[in-house]
Amino acid sequence: MNKPFKGTKKLHVFLICLGLVLMGSGSVARRFDFNINSRYFDFASGIGGAVIGFSSVFLYKLSRKPETVEMEKIYDNDERLIKIREKSAYGTFSVTFICLLVAIYVFLVLDMYPALITAICVLAAHVGSYFVFYRINGKKL
């Protein structure tokens, strides 16, 4: 492994330790019931978890064998797999669209107006982003 990666590896090991401390602080505060709002410790635990997740992925990427990296590159650029991913993404878009419509109907029936407005906004963002990407990709291709 070359020198620049060595430093990066140390940084991510340090970040994992920091994440563990942050996560631990939340549990300790809860256990001993300090006179501090528990929300801050929950937030710290959440941040700690996120830092651990991010650094673990980075360390995994640094530790991969060159053959694995090459194979992943092929799988990323394989045109058939790209087509499969595009079709899957379109399928997911349709399912999310239907789920949001169902959610809007349920919230309307149950008179849950804040949730209804949120669901309508999410649906609008979902459909709007489709047309934005359609336009962007239409200009590119």
Place this chain on the structure above:
Amino acid sequence: LKNRMEELRKRQGVKQEELAAKLAVSRQTIGSLENGRYNPSIILAIKIARFFGMPVEEIFIYEEESQ
């Protein structure tokens, strides 16, 4: 779109894995191409033709759909 990939590959004694590595695609893609489940892009078709040292139209045969 029919193709003669399997026939040509076997004639040259090349494994699917080897062909996949040469073309920088996955082995599953070679399988799908040979079975006719997937039609390649022009770029991949040209790469395949160059690998076998033949013109594209001798490997990939386009048949118009019967009405």
